[in-house]
Amino acid sequence: MSELNIRRAESREDFITTLQLIEQLADFEKLTPPDNQGKERFIADGLERKPPRFEIWLAEMDYQAVGYILIFETYSTFLCRPTIYLEDLFVMPDYRRQGVGAKLLDHCVSLAKSRGCGRVEWTCLDWNVKAQQVYEGIGAAKMSEWLLYRLSGDSLDNYKQK
Numbered sequence: 001m002s003e004l005n006i007r008r009a010e011s012r013e014d015f016i017t018t019l020q021l022i023e024q025l026a027d028f029e030k031l032t033p034p035d036n037q038g039k040e041r042f043i044a045d046g047l048e049r050k051p052p053r054f055e056i057w058l059a060e061m062d063y064q065a066v067g068y069i070l071i072f073e074t075y076s077t078f079l080c081r082p083t084i085y086l087e088d089l090f091v092m093p094d095y096r097r098q099g100v101g102a103k104l105l106d107h108c109v110s111l112a113k114s115r116g117c118g119r120v121e122w123t124c125l126d127w128n129v130k131a132q133q134v135y136e137g138i139g140a141a142k143m144s145e146w147l148l149y150r151l152s153g154d155s156l157d158n159y160k161q162k
Helices: 012-029 036-048 100-114 129-137 153-157
Strands: 005-008 055-061 064-076 081-091 119-121
Touching: 005 100, 012 036, 012 055, 012 064, 012 081, 055 100, 064 100, 081 100, 100 119
Parallel strands: 081 119
Antiparallel strands: 005 055, 055 064, 064 081
């Protein structure tokens, strides 16, 4: 196995590379990738905005980015500590089963510990059984008592309290 390097995305080129990986993730998840306006917002929110809305950490092997994580902090009012939310963890298909995803998750957990976070949270698609097995195998608990709700699109645009 080639040497794996994990580093924070810090340049426009890094963010363009990440967007290419996001397109592969969208294909894997059968979702629509960001359009051109979305891509520009992504770069602005993660690179140009101070402080940035999120962090990208790239996994590099064979002189190329082969995976990434996108994280940001939230806050637990019950723990009175920050939480790292892991929005994306993606590894290119040719680099799966080589420990890249595990190293990205290790890095995320290490960041959480170094920042005094009380937990790391993420979601997983219900059909992604392989990922669920990995997460449960490392001791992550499936939060069946919490339901995910979302306002988006027309519901968000037309929101008004009733």
